[in-house]
Amino acid sequence: MSWSVRQKWLFRAIRAVPTAMALAGTLFTLQEIIAAMNATTGLLQVLPRLILTVGFWSCSVVGCWYGCIGLYQWRESTRILKGISSQDRKAMSVLCRISEANRVVYGSQPLTFTLGVIGLLAALLLKEPRWLGAAVMAVGLRWWLWVRTTTPPFVLFLSTSDPRSIEVHRQTKHLVSPLRVVTLLDLGNSPSSKVANELLMDCLRTGNDDDWWRVITILIELTPLVVVNADAESPGVIRETMHLISKGFTFKTVFLTIGDARLLRQEPEPAASVSSCYVTSAVGLQATIEAILNTGELPEQRRTVSSLARVSGDREAALFEAASRRKTR
Amino acid sequence: MLNRDKDLESLSEGIPNMPRSLTARERLADHLYFYLQTASWFVFLIGGIAGYAIKGLIGCVVLLAGGWLFGMWMRRSLGQRGRNQFLGFYQRIRERANGSRRGLLEWLIEAIRGSGFTISKCRAITAAYDRAMLQGRSTSSAAEQQAILQRLDAEVKRISYSS
Numbered sequence: 001m002s003w004s005v006r007q008k009w010l011f012r013a014i015r016a017v018p019t020a021m022a023l024a025g026t027l028f029t030l031q032e033i034i035a036a037m038n039a040t041t042g043l044l045q046v047l048p049r050l051i052l053t054v055g056f057w058s059c060s061v062v063g064c065w066y067g068c069i070g071l072y073q074w075r076e077s078t079r080i081l082k083g084i085s086s087q088d089r090k091a092m093s094v095l096c097r098i099s100e101a102n103r104v105v106y107g108s109q110p111l112t113f114t115l116g117v118i119g120l121l122a123a124l125l126l127k128e129p130r131w132l133g134a135a136v137m138a139v140g141l142r143w144w145l146w147v148r149t150t151t152p153p154f155v156l157f158l159s160t161s162d163p164r165s166i167e168v169h170r171q172t173k174h175l176v177s178p179l180r181v182v183t184l185l186d187l188g189n190s191p192s193s194k195v196a197n198e199l200l201m202d203c204l205r206t207g208n209d210d211d212w213w214r215v216i217t218i219l220i221e222l223t224p225l226v227v228v229n230a231d232a233e234s235p236g237v238i239r240e241t242m243h244l245i246s247k248g249f250t251f252k253t254v255f256l257t258i259g260d261a262r263l264l265r266q267e268p269e270p271a272a273s274v275s276s277c278y279v280t281s282a283v284g285l286q287a288t289i290e291a292i293l294n295t296g297e298l299p300e301q302r303r304t305v306s307s308l309a310r311v312s313g314d315r316e317a318a319l320f321e322a323a324s325r326r327k328t329r
Numbered sequence: 330m331l332n333r334d335k336d337l338e339s340l341s342e343g344i345p346n347m348p349r350s351l352t353a354r355e356r357l358a359d360h361l362y363f364y365l366q367t368a369s370w371f372v373f374l375i376g377g378i379a380g381y382a383i384k385g386l387i388g389c390v391v392l393l394a395g396g397w398l399f400g401m402w403m404r405r406s407l408g409q410r411g412r413n414q415f416l417g418f419y420q421r422i423r424e425r426a427n428g429s430r431r432g433l434l435e436w437l438i439e440a441i442r443g444s445g446f447t448i449s450k451c452r453a454i455t456a457a458y459d460r461a462m463l464q465g466r467s468t469s470s471a472a473e474q475q476a477i478l479q480r481l482d483a484e485v486k487r488i489s490y491s492s
Contacts, residue, residue, distance in 0.1 A: 098343025110367035125382035214336040
């Protein structure tokens with residue numbers, strides 16, 4: 001089963017859990033409303049109970065949704081990345097702490113904690129289990145946040161902070177979801193605030209410029225696939241490319257271009273020779289990523305990203321040939 | 330030790346203009362401060378719930394109000410003044426420079442940090458703030474004002490984190 005088909009079905013299965021819960025919640029609430037209408041008690045006595053029921057189911061559905069999404073991302077990331085060590089998770093957590101994404105995470109932690117405490121205290125003091133909905137929501141959100149911030153990326157995209165690069169980040173994110181695509185782009189250059197919000201958790205741009213290079217080297221080590229915008233010529237991208245080549249990381253590097261790969265043709269000295277690098281277009285990158293995800297084989301020194309892309313190309317060509325032969329028969 | 334571990338250890342806090350990295354105690358104190366600040370906004374809810382459990386609707390109303398007042402006290406005790414955090418911080422530092430005592434929660438946070446805002450530090454910060462405001466008033470350029478605020482931020486952090 002191909003990656004995209006598998007994800008489609010998995011996501012449907014995951015979505016079914018909170019959907020079923022929402023349906024059950026609606027039914028229970030309706031039942032309570034009907035019972036209240038039949039009863040002789042006044043509206044004021046019934047209303048708090050109804051609000052509590054609606055609150056319980058709403059919080060539980062939200063908690064369940066985030067819990068399931070977190071579980072889905074955790075399961076798929078662990079499978080594709082062949083397990084995630086606690087050191088890798090710790091490293092990602094530190095990188096998140098010093099990045100702009102921390103604005104969201106740092107504020108969410110005490111909020112979810114307080115929400116959980118309120119839910120638990122209320123359930124205990126008032127002997128009313130429906131208050132546990134708040135605790136369920138807090139646990140679901142905390143779990144999702146932990147998975148979202150500590151999972152190493154599947155793709156690291158290195159480029160200059162222009163709107164086109166942000167769009168490439170967004171498209172690649174959609175392609176490999178629920179896996180992560182991480183960049184250090186400036187989301188202030190996003191075409192819209194909606195895009196910026198969507199990418200915020202995956203943008204590990206540092207608040208302190210001195211950290212930039214260390215963050216890049218850590219991420220290059222952690223990530224199985226590095227994509228470099230070969231049309232960018234900024235000093236930062238050139239330094240990143242030189243590092244990838246000098247440290248022997250070209251086996252997992254894809255140079256993305258829509259034109260003449262200026263980065264690889266620089267004067268007087270190119271950042272890398274075109275022959276030793278895997279240079280491809282956006283379509284080629286998509287095919288390469290799909291090939292890696294479909295086979296489940298990550299690039300290694302012996303199995304470079306270009307060979308994986310070629311094998312997949314050959315396999316697809318063979319499949320296409322076999323299908324055409326069957327058709328002619 | 331792997332290169333990555335060395336790189337991780339040498340990372341800053343992600344906060345601009347920091348003269349040095351935070352100690353474990355300072356990090357813990359910062360976390361606690363943030364948790365207390367968040368709790369102060371919701372403590373009235375806990376009061377309301379506890380009140381309802383103890384004395385029904387009347388207890389709920391009384392402790393809801395009590396919790397709201399307690400939340401206000403928590404924020405004041407943490408050293409927060411007014412809604413604008415930037416101005417509030419300098420207002421509190423000026424109070425401390427003039428000899429005001431530490432709030433209970435301020436004392437707790439500073440005890441955990443292992444360092445605090447002494448009168449001499451507060452005076453130095455207040456002087457830096459007054460200088461920056463004077464410079465800011467004499468220029469109308471937004472870029473220059475931004476640069477003044479940046480310099481003030483660096484100066485305040487240098488004073489705050491000095492031993």
